[in-house]
Amino acid sequence: SQQGEEDPQALSIQEGENATMNCSYKTSINNLQWYRQNSGRGLVHLILIRSNEREKHSGRLRVTLDTSKKSSSLLITASRAADTASYFCAFFTGGGNKLTFGTGTQLKVEL
């Protein structure tokens, strides 16, 4: 399977702490995306990082990409209870149109 793998599978932190989740993949990529899924809902796109970028910021999100290690990380700073969700990395495989997702990290932010 070309599916990405994420770790940890689950993460529980206190509000105000930072949350870091990692994604590893096996194929060559042009870009890598991160999505968020609230319980029982569809996925929502968070951020995209291109293969020629090492780091990208968007609000409280920071994404890094290391193409030599085929890995990416998502950092959420100063987490809030509303950040409780599952987070997935995703990347295109199969020559172009197939967006493949990682297995996801379940984040729980407690008050």
Added chain:
Amino acid sequence: NAGVTQTPKFQVLKTGQSMALQCAQDMNHNSMYWYRQDPGMGLRLIYYSASEGTTDKGEVPNGYNVSRLNKREFSLRLESAAPSQTSVYFCASSGTSGRVGELFFGEGSRLTVL
């Protein structure tokens, strides 16, 4: 803007029954996708359509058929449902058919096959 709309939201089938999940997008997107989500498995691509009139298999196409009816609509059909097809199904669309676009997802269709 409705975005991506899936129907039905919930469905219970008996083994061997057939049904279609409907998906429509109002963003004039070229590409559309069907995924299934199972616990611990993340999302797996069933079929996708890079543009109107074209469809292609994803990672887990067996037991499914698709129709890209027009640019807006992409349906997923289960011809003879099996318990292994119990899952949450997500439709998504993208504004590009290349490697760049972000996907916009529907809210999911929860299917149980008894």
